[in-house]
Amino acid sequence: MEVSVTVNGTRRSADVEPRTLLVHYLRDDLGLTGTNIGCDTSSCGACTVLVDGRSAKSCTLLAAQVDGAEVTTIEGLATADGLHPMQQAFHECHALQCGYCTPGMVMAAISLVDEYDDLDAAGVRVGLEGNLCRCTGYQNIVRAVLAASE
């Protein structure tokens, strides 16, 4: 079936099997491999993208479900002027090591900051509960998200 999505501001479409997951559509059909896959159970959040501005785990949606929607992936954040403020905060706070969870973590953090005005550390910790990181122990991720939220 034909699925069309506006990804990072550009209208894209591809002919896919109806059972194709959004994450496979993005990665395999559109070639946007920045969004990673870390589990089979919607537990890890590595595949988090923004669908119509809100974070969603792209392994938990079929591509067909987002036909016509606007999707933002990690590739859509940085501009010619540099990194997105959340990416920059992750860089400055050493909030990534292997970097595999990072695209999903950054997308989830952007959505979290967008949704809440007065985030504190506890709010960030609970808000990012759906995104797992095995390297950082989260301390610097929390710091980065708070820095970017200011």
Add this chain to the structure above:
Amino acid sequence: MTDTISPFVGGIVGTHRLRKEDPALLTGESKFIDDLHIPGALWIALVRSPYAHARIGAIDASAALATDGVVAVYTGADLEGDWAGPLPCAWPVTDDMKNPPHLPLAVGKANFAGDAVAVVVATSRYAAADGVEGVVVDYEPLEAVVDVRDAASDRLVIHEDCGTNIVYDWELTPDPDGVAAAFRDAVHHVTETYVHQRLIPAPMETRGVAVVPAPHNGDMTLYSSTQIPHVLKVMAALTLGVPEHKLRVVAPSVGGGFGCKLNVYAEELVCMTLANRHGVPVRWTETRTEAATATIQGRAQRQTIELAADADGKLTGVRATLLADMGAYLQLVAPGVPLLGAFLYHGLYDVPVYSFTCRSVFTNLTPTDAYRGAGRPEATYAIERAMDALAVAVGVGQDEIRSRNFIPTEKFPYDSPAGLIFDSGNYQPTLDRAKELMDWDGRRAEQAERRAAGSTMHLGLGISSYVEMCGLAPSRTLAALNYGAGGWESATVRILPTCKVQVVTGATPHGQGHETCWSMIVADQLGVDPDDVEVLHSDTAISPLGMDTYGSRSLSVGGTALWMATEKVIHKARAIAAHMLEANADDLDFAGGTFTVKGSPDKEVPLAAVAFGAFTAHDLPDGMEPNLEAQVTWDPGNFVFPFGTHIAVVEVDEETGAVELIDYAAVDDCGNQINPMIVEGQLHGGIVQGVAQALWEEAIYDADGQLRSANLADYLVPSAAECIDMKLDHTVTPSPTNPMGVKGVGEAGTIASTPAVMNAVVDALRPMGITDVRMPASPMTVRRAIEAAGGSS
């Protein structure tokens, strides 16, 4: 004490410097294994035994072959002739170690749930998964051996040809009579038994493989999400009989390893042989459930530790006995994992006599192997838990029992009772500083207040002081332990004509930040901008020599090779500069990237001019080769021995059994630091990984050998919500083992934190008469311990 001081004077080493790895990782530019675009590749999916132990009967692939997109199906028997040898185990710790053949696809019998018995080849990953559903295997289930004591009884032997489940017995008792005397004469004799549950390493990126053959040229490129491209190349060549010089191994961006990608896996060899058979690229990406069952697990030991001490609690002997679970087969370095802890069951305490014995057994569970710390977390756990038991027996505080027993600073380098030489140490300041960070006395007072008030929210304080041996390793020492390879590392430094610098390293990063740190080292030495240094790695065509990254070895071994190679380049550049300045090389100073003549600071030549002169080679000293490049292979003379003290504070809810980590302080000493920001990051992640063993994680198997926690919904990798901010500080005791004075820090946090947390849990519950809680200290486990002790119900 024989401290070296830092050789770095360039003002770059020792500073917080942001990582050069980050921009690519933050924008999705980095390419992990599954991101590689490989036109025409076939996908494979493995048919895995659902039984922990079963005879493999007929395999009917007809339905699979009729599935859209399925190209072929191969059974273990079909591919048996493709293997020049079984999957490698490089660490035969004893001459009579049992090591049954471990084929990439099982033939005859499956020995754990997840053992691959057939492979489906298809045109897409979805079609390959569909094909697996269409393969019908006639299994004859057999009783499974899931408990190490049951395994050791040989009631049921898994590998019939071995005749026993016992893989090996290994002992290290330099002075048996002394040990016997110490326990005979002991005033205090503490005997403790602990269980290390199985853990799933769970890097966020699962494994993956892609093999690109060039059938007519005879070349083959193996892409793998591995920590060890260099070791893998040798082992894959041996296992498949592929000529090593025709094989290139590339580790693309690797999304974490923690030891589980320090291996040679069936899927790598299956993809290689199928790429040969089909003449096209073949690839595979592991699912998370496969990562739980078919990738190695860690820990899995039962330990008994005995301490002998005099009336003051001064240790007079330590005796440790292990029963270690190797799982169904021996993976690459699995037999050696207990040995990496074997020398450290007396911790950082001054003990005259020592005994360690280990029996390892097969079970019908996923194979185990090195997981972050590999042997040292287990050793540290045993001694640090037992030291708390000794403190109770003697009637002194947990801090005091440690202070009484620390190896005195003046004894370094310290000849350990297990036969090691601890390079440098100064332990008491780490305990003092950790207590200060934690407000130890204040916390103790708070604990007493709660107890006096009859609170059901119990406070517990736990200390863990540790020393570890890392920087694997002197090759001769590894030889003495029967390890099948060396412990050296290689580095090349190349100053390009425009004075940009290329570094080639045999260390293979997977999140640690080698590119940043290696650039800082070289830039500091050469007086160039770290951004003008490019670090090349993880591809055997670019970096042909290497022993890769594990055992906290990259900096102390690979970094030292790099430092030496840079010194060699400077030595050559100095000779060229002297020629250019018409001066004696010994009369030149080199600082800030410029050579100057001593006493004549106006006579100078910048490194850039030397580099260009070395490139044009128009006017080099007689006999000198053009270009500025040096390669060094460094084999260290000893391990390095980082140390520190961690303190955890937990709150235990008596009514629910819930344990919450509420405060954590860590004071670590890894010698001179290259980039303190990265050191802290390693500690943060390491500490949480160790806390997770104490409180949350366990590979739970049932009596049939079925893994009940085979995904991230059931296996509790902690999220940000369970974790807290940690208070870190450090001391600096440089290592005399290497010229940079560095130690290692990749595993220290994990080694230290597990016993700190469990000592805190037990400390909270001790008034109820509880002396041990099995890990992980889940609410259910804690409640059962409270009820068994006659506490509230």
